[in-house]
Amino acid sequence: MIRTVSAFLIGLVFGAGLLLSGMADPSKVLNFFDFAGSWDPSLAFVMGGALLVAAIGYRLVLARPAPVLASSFSLPALTTLDARLLGGAALFGIGWGIAGFCPGGVVPALSLGRIEPFVFAAALVTAIGAVRLFEARRIRRLQPA
Amino acid sequence: MSEFTPLTSALGGMLIGLSAVLTMGLLGRIAGISGMIGGLLPPYSGGAAAAGERGWRLAFLAGMIASPLVLLVATGSLPEIEVPVSLPMLAIGGLIAGVGVSYANGCPSGHGVCGMARFSVRSIAATLTFMATTAVTVFLVRHVFGA
Numbered sequence: 001m002i003r004t005v006s007a008f009l010i011g012l013v014f015g016a017g018l019l020l021s022g023m024a025d026p027s028k029v030l031n032f033f034d035f036a037g038s039w040d041p042s043l044a045f046v047m048g049g050a051l052l053v054a055a056i057g058y059r060l061v062l063a064r065p066a067p068v069l070a071s072s073f074s075l076p077a078l079t080t081l082d083a084r085l086l087g088g089a090a091l092f093g094i095g096w097g098i099a100g101f102c103p104g105g106v107v108p109a110l111s112l113g114r115i116e117p118f119v120f121a122a123a124l125v126t127a128i129g130a131v132r133l134f135e136a137r138r139i140r141r142l143q144p145a
Numbered sequence: 146m147s148e149f150t151p152l153t154s155a156l157g158g159m160l161i162g163l164s165a166v167l168t169m170g171l172l173g174r175i176a177g178i179s180g181m182i183g184g185l186l187p188p189y190s191g192g193a194a195a196a197g198e199r200g201w202r203l204a205f206l207a208g209m210i211a212s213p214l215v216l217l218v219a220t221g222s223l224p225e226i227e228v229p230v231s232l233p234m235l236a237i238g239g240l241i242a243g244v245g246v247s248y249a250n251g252c253p254s255g256h257g258v259c260g261m262a263r264f265s266v267r268s269i270a271a272t273l274t275f276m277a278t279t280a281v282t283v284f285l286v287r288h289v290f291g292a
Contacts, residue, residue: 003171010167010168010172010176010208011164011206011211011212012212012215014164014176016216017164019212020154020156021155021157021161022150022153022157023161025226025227026226030287033279036288040148040149041149042151042154045150045158046154047257049155049162050158050258051158052162053165057162061166061169067173072173073173076175079267081266084248085248087248088246088249089256090245091248092241092242092278093245093282097238099237100238103182103252104252107210108209120236121239123235123236123239124182127240127242127244131243132188
């Protein structure tokens with residue numbers, strides 16, 4: 001119960017941060033990347049603020065033996081670069097550059113009374129779900145019964 | 146056009162960083178939104194642990210969906226956004242972004258904030274890659290095809 005309430009409250013902070021920062025606003029996101037046109041450098045300050053707090057905070061938090069509400073820290077195990085990572089990231093950037101919404105930014109934007117976030121979110125969720133099913137099937141085929 | 150907002154953007158960024166730190170310090174998890182969404186979709190693995198993982202992810206996303214209310218209470222109005230993109234292009238962008246984050250195992254929140262903050266080589270490489278392709282895409286859409 002306390003984990004669920006904590007996750008909800010942290011999600012509130014995250015969403016408020018995305019909205020305040022401009023990450024939930026496609027015009028600001030696309031203008032940040034539009035160096036040849038209406039460049040708006042605001043998003044560099046989002047990245048700077050987030051990384052400053054997260055880098056220092058992670059250092060303090062990960063020095064502890066365990067998280068407060070879970071038995072252990074769950075950190076990604078992969079450390080090597082591969083084509084899936086870089087190809088996936090490259091593809092994500094194309095989608096972000098077309099739409100201006102990212103998976104985080106679109107979530108708080110759902111509650112602003114507009115249709116656009118729902119269109120992006122529906123397509124995003126469909127694609128993530130389709131890749132999950134496709135990959136689960138592919139892995140089953142690779143493993144002989 | 147959008148207005149240059151260094152202070153509110155930095156403040157918003159610090160809140161994003163703070164919630165990433167709280168997610169790790171309290172729940173022991175990376176605050177990556179594409180991973181949370183993926184973890185809520187089938188195929189599901191059974192067991193109480195897997196159900197618990199879905200529980201916190203759902204609560205986190207619910208908090209994000211409710212977050213405009215916090216700003217409404219704090220500032221007296223809902224934040225304004227502008228979407229200079231057509232609905233079909235939003236759908237196409239969403240599909241491409243969804244396939245991309247699935248193979249990249251992360252998006253700007255997971256790689257750009259959480260991964261970069263712990264100096265993960267994979268996250269730094271992923272972030273540099275998507276920042277580059279996003280910039281190229283915006284250039285092509287706005288100045289080559291859109292002109």
